[in-house]
Amino acid sequence: MFEAKEDGGGDRPAGCVRCTGRQPGIGRGGDGRRLADLSQVNDAGFWLVKEYFNMSVTQTLKTWTVMETIVSIVALVFALLLNAMLS
Numbered sequence: 001m002f003e004a005k006e007d008g009g010g011d012r013p014a015g016c017v018r019c020t021g022r023q024p025g026i027g028r029g030g031d032g033r034r035l036a037d038l039s040q041v042n043d044a045g046f047w048l049v050k051e052y053f054n055m056s057v058t059q060t061l062k063t064w065t066v067m068e069t070i071v072s073i074v075a076l077v078f079a080l081l082l083n084a085m086l087s
Contacts, residue, residue, distance in 0.1 A: 049063070
């Protein structure tokens with residue numbers, strides 16, 4: 001499973017495709033897509049939506065969290081479909 005690299009890198013994985021059969025980088029969109037960790041208040045878009053729609057911070061936080069969750073799920077589904085088509 002692990003092979004020594006010719007560049008003297010030691011015993012490291014030779015590549016995702018060879019180790020796991022998966023396409024490298026496809027899962028990055030799904031699992032790395034802005035995790036719901038309440039960092040929304042640091043996002044300028046959060047405050048723009050709040051002011052533009054005259055919402056309270058609580059309303060905006062609830063709406064923003066639902067929106068981010070939907071975006072993350074869609075990205076994960078897209079990554080899984082893309083991986084299935086390329087495999």
